[in-house]
Ligand code: 5GP
């Protein structure tokens with residue numbers, strides 16, 4: 483933490499310079515933590531008089547668009563030239579909730595070629611060595627860490643009600659509603675402070691959890707009833723979802739958020755993997771219980787990574803082959819990382 487505080491002080495001094503232009507970038511397929519962090523940080527920079535633009539390599543999901551300043555986000559898919567220009571003109575790029583430019587989709591090469599300063603604020607392992615690395619894998623979420631960054635640089639008064647709502651969104655969603663990754667007292671101290679500073683928890687929960695569409699419930703219901711299988715030899719739940727199913731149930735970005743966690747509610751299931759056919763690739767989501775490192779499985783076989791209990795990856799193979807590969811590599815994973823596991 484001492485090292486992080488030193489880096490924050492260095493950033494504070496850099497941000498005290500006049501006429502800075504900055505850019506904020508979340509990861510591809512941004513989630514509640516990434517979008518919450520972008521919203522909170524954009525609001526704080528704005529209040530501090532620092533020019534900032536949120537640039538996304540894809541599109542922010544509709545279910546998070548109630549967060550302030552997300553309406554100003556510029557998509558590289560729609561305005562590539564404008565994104566390139568803003569990046570070229572920026573003094574500083576903030577990479578939020580990701581540890582490498584590889585998680586920036588089509589923006590990756592633009593950001594890689596950028597010669598100004600980069601700041602990572604994140605909680606994934608092994609961050610890239612950029613100019614300012616503010617990273618702590620112990621925190622629940624990037625938003626929890628961002629609370630400290632904002633407080634140290636601009637003071638507690640910079641955390642308005644809207645900033646508190648955005649930060650809490652990240653803490654809540656990245657922990658599955660304070661379910662996993664949330665056993666440190668510090669997380670609850672941050673939430674307590676956010677409540678004192680004007681967090682409207684009921685409003686955040688209503689926006690996050692009470693704006694469902696029936697078609698979303700049916701998509702999730704169909705996945706659990708008709709698609710979920712258990713590996714014949716290992717305690718692994720697998721949920722494949724086809725493009726046709728997404729179309730049939732009027733899929734919107736974020737509709738499958740949380741589904742992969744549900745199989746872990748079964749006592750015997752130790753790992754849950756959702757395999758979703760997206761436009762041009764297959765996306766995998768891994769979740770696990772206890773100290774089972776599913777990020778190693780994602781990294782070794784599916785070009786991905788992430789946290790011990792929540793990781794992701796992708797493949798360009800057809801869905802059915804990816805499902806087969808998951809089944810085939812289960813033995814490798816359990817032998818490498820759970821040698822004690824006795825399969826039935
Ligand atoms: P999700 O399953 O929610 O998409 O992702 C779970 C976690 O894995 C997130 O913390 C995310 O940052 C990480 N993750 C997801 N996809 C990838 C990927 O393709 N590469 C890497 N390195 N991490 C990923």
Ligand code: MN
Pocket residue numbers: 515516579605623624656
């Ligand atoms: Mn996160």
